[in-house]
Structures are given as C-alpha cells and as structure tokens.
Amino acid sequence: xxxxxxxxxxxxxxxxxxxxxxxxxxxxxxxxxxxxxxxxxxxxxxxxxxxxxxxxxxxxxxxxxxxxxxxxxxxxxxxxxxxxxxxxxxxxxxxxxxxxxxxxxxxxxxxxxxxxxxxxxxxxxxxxxxxxxxxxxxxxxxxxxxxxxxxxxxxxxxxxxxxxxxxxxxxxxxxxxxxxxxxxxxxxxxxxxxxxxxxxxxxxxxxxxxxxxxxxxxxxxxxxxxxxxxxxxxxxxxxxxxxxxxxxxxxxxxxxxxxxxxxxxxxxxxxxxxxxxxxxxxxxxxxxxxxxxxxxxxxxxxxxxxxxxxxxxxxxxxxxxxxxxxxxxxxxxxxxxxxxxxxxxxxxxxxxxxxxxxxxxxxxxxxxxxxxxxxxxxxxxxxxxxxxxxxxxxxxxxxxxxxxxxxxx
Amino acid sequence: xxxxxxxxxxxxxxxxxxxxxxxxxxxxxxxxxxxxxxxxxxxxxxxxxxxxxxxxxxxxxxxxxxxxxxxxxxxxxxxxxxxxxxxxxxxxxxxxxxxxxxxxxxxxxxxxxxxxxxxxxxxxxxxxxxxxxxxxxxxxxxxxxxxxxxxxxxxxxxxxxxxxxxxxxxxxxxxxxxxxxxxxxxxxxxxxxxxxxxxxxxxxxxxxxxxxxxxxxxxxxxxxxxxxxxxxxxxxxxxxxxxxxxxxxxxxxxxxxxxxxxxxxxxxxxxxxxxxxxxxxxxxxxxxxxxxxxxxxxxxxxxxxxxxxxxxxxxxxxxxxxxxxxxxxxxxxx
Amino acid sequence: xxxxxxxxxxxxxxxxxxxxxxxxxxxxxxxxxxxxxxxxxxxxxxxxxxxxxxxxxxxxxxxxxxxxxxxxxxxxxxxxxxxxxxxxxxxxxxxxxxxxxxxxxxxx
Numbered sequence: 031x032x033x034x035x036x037x038x039x040x041x042x043x044x045x046x047x048x049x050x051x052x053x054x055x056x057x058x059x060x061x062x063x064x065x066x067x068x069x070x071x072x073x074x075x076x077x078x079x080x081x082x083x084x085x086x087x088x089x090x091x092x093x094x095x096x097x098x099x100x101x102x103x104x105x106x107x108x109x110x111x112x113x114x115x116x117x118x119x120x121x122x123x124x125x126x127x128x129x130x131x132x133x134x135x136x137x138x139x140x141x142x143x144x145x146x147x148x149x150x151x152x153x154x155x156x157x158x159x160x161x162x163x164x165x166x167x168x169x170x171x172x173x174x175x176x177x178x179x180x181x182x183x184x185x186x187x188x189x190x191x192x193x194x195x196x197x198x199x200x201x202x203x204x205x206x207x208x209x210x211x212x213x214x215x216x217x218x219x220x221x222x223x224x225x226x227x228x229x230x231x232x233x234x235x236x237x238x239x240x241x242x243x244x245x246x247x248x249x250x251x252x253x254x255x256x257x258x259x260x261x262x263x264x265x266x267x268x269x270x271x272x273x274x275x276x277x278x279x280x281x282x283x284x285x286x287x288x289x290x291x292x293x294x295x296x297x298x299x300x301x302x303x304x305x306x307x308x309x310x311x312x313x314x315x316x317x318x319x320x321x322x323x324x325x326x327x328x329x330x331x332x333x334x335x336x337x338x339x340x341x342x343x344x345x346x347x348x349x350x351x352x353x354x355x356x357x358x359x360x361x362x363x364x365x366x367x368x369x370x371x372x373x374x375x376x377x378x379x380x381x382x383x384x385x386x387x388x389x390x391x392x393x394x395x396x397x398x399x400x401x402x403x404x405x406x407x408x409x410x411x412x413x414x415x416x417x418x419x420x421x422x423x424x425x426x427x428x429x430x431x432x433x434x435x436x437x438x439x
Numbered sequence: 440x441x442x443x444x445x446x447x448x449x450x451x452x453x454x455x456x457x458x459x460x461x462x463x464x465x466x467x468x469x470x471x472x473x474x475x476x477x478x479x480x481x482x483x484x485x486x487x488x489x490x491x492x493x494x495x496x497x498x499x500x501x502x503x504x505x506x507x508x509x510x511x512x513x514x515x516x517x518x519x520x521x522x523x524x525x526x527x528x529x530x531x532x533x534x535x536x537x538x539x540x541x542x543x544x545x546x547x548x549x550x551x552x553x554x555x556x557x558x559x560x561x562x563x564x565x566x567x568x569x570x571x572x573x574x575x576x577x578x579x580x581x582x583x584x585x586x587x588x589x590x591x592x593x594x595x596x597x598x599x600x601x602x603x604x605x606x607x608x609x610x611x612x613x614x615x616x617x618x619x620x621x622x623x624x625x626x627x628x629x630x631x632x633x634x635x636x637x638x639x640x641x642x643x644x645x646x647x648x649x650x651x652x653x654x655x656x657x658x659x660x661x662x663x664x665x666x667x668x669x670x671x672x673x674x675x676x677x678x679x680x681x682x683x684x685x686x687x688x689x690x691x692x693x694x695x696x697x698x699x700x701x702x703x704x705x706x707x708x709x710x711x712x713x714x715x716x717x718x719x720x721x722x723x724x725x726x727x728x729x730x731x732x733x734x735x736x737x738x739x740x741x742x743x744x745x746x747x748x749x750x751x752x753x754x755x756x757x758x759x760x761x762x763x764x765x766x767x768x769x770x771x772x773x
Numbered sequence: 774x775x776x777x778x779x780x781x782x783x784x785x786x787x788x789x790x791x792x793x794x795x796x797x798x799x800x801x802x803x804x805x806x807x808x809x810x811x812x813x814x815x816x817x818x819x820x821x822x823x824x825x826x827x828x829x830x831x832x833x834x835x836x837x838x839x840x841x842x843x844x845x846x847x848x849x850x851x852x853x854x855x856x857x858x859x860x861x862x863x864x865x866x867x868x869x870x871x872x873x874x875x876x877x878x879x880x881x
Contacts, residue, residue, distance in 0.1 A: 052838075052863045053813035190814050195835075195858070196851035197865040216871055220851070228856035292749060299753045303692055303760075312691065313764035316757035320741070323748035380706055391451050392495050394519040394556055396711060401490075402448075403705065404674040405648040412655040422447040436705070 036238045037231050040206050045088045048081050049202050049230065050194040057189050058085060062093055062166075069187045071160045071167040073141070075174040076191030079229035082170045086137055097137045098165075134165050142171040142179060153182055160185050193228025196220075202230060203237050207247075214247040221252040264289050268297055268360050271348055272305065280345035291340065295323055297361075302347065304358040311351045318347035376432070383429050390423060407433045449651045450644050453619050456508060458500045461493050462643060463611035467602045471497070475504055478547045483572060483581045485596065487588035488604030490718075491642025497604075498553045498582045505547050515551045516579075526564040529554075530571050537578050549580045558585035559714075565592045572598060586718070606641040615643065616650055625654040626661035634667045640722075649674065679715040683723070686759040687766035694759050702752065709751030713742045713758070730765060737761050775845045776823070778833045778861030780807035786826060793822060810861045820860065833861030839869040 042048045045055055054074070061068050074082040090097050138156065160167055174183060200223045207214050222240070226233035241247045267287040274280040287294070299319055306312040322343035329336045380403075384395040387402055410416045411434055420430055455461045458468045458475070474481040484501075486494040502511040516536040523529050533552060552575075560568065572581050572595070581599075585591060588601060613636050620627050631653070639646035653662045653670050678701045685694035701707050707715075717738055720731060741758040748754050780802070786794070795801070797819040798812030810819070810833070824831050834843040844866050846858035 188814055193856035195864050196855045197870050200870055201865055224851060224854035295750055295753060299756055309689060309763040309767045313760040316760040320744055320754055320757035323750045323753050324744050327748040377706060391448060392517065394521050396521050399705065400715060401644055402648065405652045408652045408674055409655045419447040
C-alpha cells in the first residue's frame with residue numbers, strides 16, 4: 031500500500047473529475063461525440079502535468095474506446111508508424127476486441143518529440159495516416175509552435191491546455207489528504223501548490239514526498255521544496271567533490287560546476303562529518319570550510335577575484351587525510367532549510383516580544399530569549415491562568431499564538 | 440516581603456524590594472547598608488558574579504531604599520549594554536538622563552545609573568564609558584553589573600567598589616521556592632522543589648520560572664518530580680550546554696543536530712549562540728583552565744569569522760568540530 | 774479592466790476587427806448585445822486583441838465552480854504565483870477554498 035504513487039492512485043478516471051481546463055474538456059468531448067463537422071485528428075497541447083494524458087484515458091474509459099498508444103520512446107520512422115497504426119497489422123490483435131468497445135483511438139503522446147532526421151519522416155507518416163484512416167487520432171504535445179509540426183497542425187483540431195490554477199491545485203491536494211487521512215496545515219498545501227507552477231503532477235508528488243503517516247503536514251515541512259530543481263547538479267557535484275584524489279582535481283571540478291556557491295558550501299558542510307570519524311581530521315576539514323566561507327563573505331557581490339581562495343580552501347577541505355575515507359550516503363538538500371522558518375517578520379516579532387518582556391522584567395533581550403521565553407511559551411499554553419500574565423506583559427494575541435507555536439525539540 | 444501584586448511573572452512578583460529580603464547575600468547586603476546610611480560617600484559600584492544570584496535585584500533595592508518605592512524610577516536609569524546599539528547611544532542616554540532627572544533627592548546628592556552586562560562591551564567602548572562615568576560623577580553614581588569582572592578594564596575597576604556575588608546556597612534557594620509556592624498556593628512536593636533547584640544550577644530566575652511553569656502545566660494538580668522532569672525536558676533552555684557537551688564527548692553529528700534545533704526552535708542567531716557557548720564553557724568543571732583559555736580564544740576566533748563569513752551555521756559547525764577535537768585530546772590526557 | 778466572461782460590452786468596432794474577434798473565439802449575442810468567450814484555443818491572442826481595442830489591460834472574471842459567483846483574479850490570494858490568471862476560466866474562489874479553519878494538532 032505504501033508504495034502507491036499518488037499521481038497514479040488518484041488519477042481521475044472520469045472526465046468530470048479532471049481539475050481545470052473545463053473548456054478544453056468541453057471541446058474535446060464535443061469532438062469525440064462528433065457534434066460538429068470536424069477534423070479527423072485532434073492535437074492537445076500545453077505544459078506537462080496539466081492533464082492531457084489523463085483526459086485521454088478518462089475519455090476512453092467513459093466513451094468506451096480502446097487506445098492504441100504510441101509515444102516518444104517508440105521509433106517514429108515511417109515503417110514503425112505504419113506497422114503499429116495500420117489497423118490490419120495492429121499489435122493488439124482482433125481477438126482482444128470486446129463487444130463493449132466502440133472502437134479504437136490512436137493516441138500519440140509527445141509528438142513534439144519527433145526529431146528531424148532520426149525519425150525519418152515521422153511527421154509525414156502521421157500525416158498520411160490522418161489522411162487515410164478512419165480511426166480518430168489524438169495527439170499530445172508540450173509545444174506546438176515547432177516548425178516541423180506546422181504541416182501537422184493544419185489537419186488537426188487544436189485544443190489548448192492551460193497550467194492549472196493554484197486554487198484548483200489546492201482543492202486537489204485537499205481531496206487527496208482527506209482520502210489518505212492526512213492532517214495538514216492549510217498553509218502547507220498553499221506552499222506546495224504555489225511552488226508547483228501549475229503542474230498538478232509535481233504538486234501531488236511533492237505532497238506525497240513531504241507527508242508522513244501519522245504526522246501533521248506543517249508549513250515548515252514544505253520549506254524543503256525550494257531546492258528541487260537544483261538537486262541534480264548538486265548531487266553530481268557533491269559526488270565528484272568527495273571522489274577527488276587531490277587538491278588540483280578538486281579545484282578543477284569546482285571551476286566547472288555551475289552549482290551556487292552558498293548551496294555548495296552548505297551541502298559540503300552537511301556531508302563532511304559523514305566522511306571523517308576522527309575529530310582531528312574533521313576539525314581540520316571544517317577549518318578549511320570555515321575559511322572558504324570567510325572568503326565567500328568577503329566577496330559579497332563584487333569581489334569575485336577572491337573566489338579562487340574560496341575554491342582553494344574547499345579543495346583543501348576535500349583533501350584532508352585521504353587514507354581515512356569510507357564511502358557514505360549524501361545528505362541533500364541541505365539541513366539548513368529549517369532555519370528558513372525564521373523569516374524577517376518572525377524575527378521581528380520575537381524581537382518585539384523580547385523588548386516588551388525585558389522592559390517589565392529588568393533584563394536584557396538576550397536574557398529574555400535564553401531564560402524566559404522557553405518557560406513563557408509553556409506557561410502560556412494554560413489559557414485560563416495565562417490571561418492576566420498576557421495582559422501584564424502587554425502581548426498581542428498574535429504574539430501569544432506565535433510563542434505557543436514555537437516547536438519543541 | 441513586599442510583593443509586587445500586579446506583576447504576574449513570579450520572578451518579578453517576588454523580586455525583593457528591599458535589601459533585607461535579598462536571598463543569601465548577607466555579607467554584601469551588610470556592606471551596602473553602610474553606604475545607605477551615608478549616601479554621600481557612596482562610590483560607583485560593580486556587581487560581579489554568575490547569573491541569577493541577585494545582582495540586578497540588589498541594584499534595584501538600592502534604588503528603592505535611596506529614592507523610595509514610589510519615586511525611584513525618576514532618579515534611576517536602567518541600561519543594558521547588549522541592547523543598546525553602541526557606546527554613543529549609552530552616552531546620549533546618560534547625558535539626557537543627567538539633564539532631565541532631578542539630580543538630588545533629600546540626602547541623596549546623585550541619581551543612579553544601572554548598567555547591566557557591561558562585560559559585553561568592547562575595550563574601546565569601556566574606555567569611553569570610563570570617561571562618561573567621570574564627566575557625570577557629580578550628578579550620578581553608576582552600578583555596573585557583569586558576569587566576569589576580568590572582562591572589565593582596569594581603569595573602570597579601580598573606580599568602583601567591587602562586590603562579588605557568589606552562587607546561591609542550595610538550601611536558601613529551596614526555602615525561597617517553598618515560600619513562593621506557599622504564597623501562590625501551589626501544591627508541590629519537596630523532591631520536586633529540590634529537582635528544580637538542582638536543575639537551575641544556582642540561577643534563581645531559572646528556578647522560579649520553572650516553578651511557575653510547573654504550576655501552570657497541569658491545571659491544579661499537585662506538582663511532582665515527574666512534572667518537573669517534563670518541564671525541564673520541554674523548556675530546555677540548556678540546549679547550548681547540551682550541544683557543547685555532546686561535541687566535547689565526540690558525538691559531533693548529534694551536537695550539530697542540537698545546534699540546528701537551537702537555531703530552528705528559538706531563532707537564536709549565530710552570535711547569540713556563541714555568546715552562550717562562552718558562558719557555558721566557563722561553567723564546565725572538567726576542563727582545566729589552560730584548555731579553557733585556549734577554547735575561549737578559539738570561540739573568539741570563530742566569533743570573528745562569523746561576522747566576516749556568509750554562513751553562520753557553517754562557522755558554528757566548524758567551531759563545534761574544534762570542541763570535538765579538544766574533547767578527544769582531553770580524553771587522551773586524562 | 775475586468776471583463777465578465779459571461780457577457781461584456783465592447784465599443785463599436787469595424788467589421789474586420791469584429792470578424793477577427795469571432796474567429797479568435799468570441800461570440801456575440803444579438804439580443805442581449807453582449808460578447809462572451811466561447812472558444813478558448815486562442816485565448817491569449819483574443820486578450821491581446823481586446824487590449825488593443827479597449828486600449829487598456831484586460832482581465833477576465835473567473836467563475837467559482839463551487840458557489841458559481843464571478844470573481845476577478847485580483848481578489849485571489851494566489852494571484853502572484855498563479856500561472857494562468859486573468860483568463861476567463863473556471864476556478865475556486867478563496868472563500869470556497871477554505872470554508873473553515875483546520876484544527877491543528879496540539880503541539881504541546
């Protein structure tokens with residue numbers, strides 16, 4: 031059960047359950063039902079993850095037709111296309127034909143994946159099929175502006191799919207949470223949805239990745255989302271970094287990597303303790319990392335001539351006591367994302383709370399943070415007794431909520 | 440004891456208002472009483488000692504006894520060196536205060552300036568402070584409060600009568616807590632009180648806060664050791680100490696996890712954590728003085744790097760690694 | 774300028790422009806004398822053409838598919854992050870999205 035991919039598990043099986051793109055759905059179903067004089071082929075186009083494939087499958091389900099599918103991984107040479115799409119030589123075989131099925135549909139996904147030469151006239155073959163076939167043809171593409179698709183477009187009804195709007199994505203996530211019995215903070219769903227940039231599929235994947243059975247999904251959990259797109263090259267860079275055999279190799283690697291320096295510093299900082307079990311080596315490696323960071327600080331936004339010192343120190347850190355290395359698994363994305371919780375506004379709020387308390391209690395703000403806040407946030411949990419305390423400290427209800435919500439270890 | 444009825448944090452409500460009520464600092468109180476009798480001869484004062492032993496309380500009591508419980512605020516300026524932005528703001532505030540306060544009250548020919556955490560001030564700032572003290576000595580007396588008098592420059596020390604506040608006696612703390620518990624009608628076992636006092640390590644503010652939290656914790660039910668343990672576990676202001684101990688004992692990855700908890704849960708900045716590390720280092724008994732000094736210098740080095748560098752948690756991690764290294768050396772030598 | 778996708782007026786346009794608009798997906802109701810969006814395939818071009826005609830930036834209302842009211846994207850909390858705002862589709866309004874507060878698990 032736990033190995034279910036939610037994008038599959040919750041893929042809509044009926045057209046009405048597909049979120050967004052109402053208008054596209056309407057046009058498509060009208061075409062299927064043959065309501066107006068229309069073209070033999072339809073081209074669904076739009077960004078990935080918005081429901082094109084889902085719509086085709088759902089429609090096949092509802093209108094009871096069989097899909098004969100070809101997609102980008104198939105060779106699209108003329109021969110291959112003919113072999114599959116010509117009903118007389120169809121792979122599916124007539125013995126699988128069920129009396130309930132009303133007919134076949136040919137479905138070609140990712141037609142914009144047809145390259146110029148490799149597919150040897152794949153576009154022409156498709157055009158021939160459209161012209162000669164009686165089987166309706168559905169195609170899907172991400173980008174239909176490609177020049178090579180122009181002759182194809184003339185023969186198709188074009189249906190455009192839009193990226194899904196945020197409120198609709200939130201609704202979808204809500205539904206999944208309800209069915210998976212996940213408790214959540216609304217703000218967490220908001221974050222996942224806004225981060226997805228209209229791609230429902232990745233939003234659902236993110237939801238599945240972040241949620242854990244028996245735990246509430248909180249806004250703080252979603253902070254790990256930001257580094258998604260950077261992970262791939264970071265992983266490769268880290269892998270190569272920890273595989274270098276000498277300083278020169280490390281410097282060379284760092285020069286060619288296009289990973290952000292600050293992310294890299296953090297990632298190396300997270301991973302270096304896993305390499306060194308001897309504290310003397312670890313202290314030495316960290317010392318170099320620390321110096322690299324100082325130079326990074328000195329660069330600021332202008333002094334890029336200092337970058338070589340950053341690299342040199344990182345390289346030195348990579349080369350501490352090579353004999354002692356043992357292989358280990360990387361941590362990525364960086365642990366540090368937790369600290370992003372403390373945004374400027376939260377720091378400001380904590381600061382103003384400490385100011386109020388320090389004024390009443392003859393202590394510094396620093397001491398308030400260290401000695402009073404840890405207890406105060408527990409004292410405030412008892413609403414009844416806490417009312418007079420809150421009044422005396424002049425805390426607003428927003429501040430009280432903030433204090434009592436500070437997470438525990 | 441005079442109680443501040445409106446104050447609802449017990450640390451404030453039961454903060455002694457007169458010198459006689461100050462907990463367990465009899466010798467200091469006796470010496471101060473002599474000055475109270477003849478305020479004209481009172482010099483600048485310096486109160487030094489570990490946190491939570493009554494320094495601020497004593498300074499405030501002096502203000503009360505000199506100027507009366509109703510009016511003392513008119514004749515007293517309270518400043519905290521770590522909250523003020525710099526020595527210039529301190530100078531401005533002292534100047535303004537000297538200008539607008541009523542400089543004399545009956546027998547008392549001066550106003551009082553209480554400056555807390557002055558060991559946090561840099562050398563140059565302290566030099567400037569000395570000059571401020573001189574120029575306002577006709578109209579004001581300073582009470583300087585610090586944890587380590589060794590961090591105060593010589594010229595200031597020589598101008599002050601220095602009082603060293605020692606760690607509070609365990610029995611005195613227990614009695615004080617029991618007294619508060621009685622007044623607040625808190626049903627608490629003796630073992631629970633003792634547990635609190637042990638945890639507080641001589642800091643009465645921790646102890647009173649823990650008591651108040653325990654009382655609030657389970658509405659109305661008696662406070663036993665179990666509840667106290669829970670409070671201690673959840674309030675956990677000892678995380679920096681925990682982090683240091685783990686690093687020294689070689690559990691680096693765990694120490695780093697605690698570091699991220701501190702940053703994540705309480706929003707402490709790198710500088711604040713380092714500051715607390717200095718304080719905690721000071722308290723660790725099993726590190727001999729030479730190594731302590733060396734480690735203190737290392738903390739200073741990384742404090743500097745923190746201000747220069749871009750990644751405070753990287754610098755903190757590197758500092759923890761140094762502690763792990765020192766811990767290993769300690770283990771090998773013993 | 775916020776156009777209600779269910780029906781809006783336009784100033785008088787010349788025949789060529791009118792034909793373009795119809796080709797791009799608008800429909801004209803002779804009785805009510807209102808335009809509405811019928812076909813969404815060329816919605817971006819349609820919007821651009823309308824912006825030319827009306828000489829101002831255009832947004833369309835959304836229709837909430839739960840409570841059925843029309844609302845503009847500018848009233849929505851997520852407008853900034855949203856990839857297809859201001860186009861006349863159906864959506865969910867902020868009120869229907871979050872009818873009541875979720876009970877958060879006690880952290881204590």
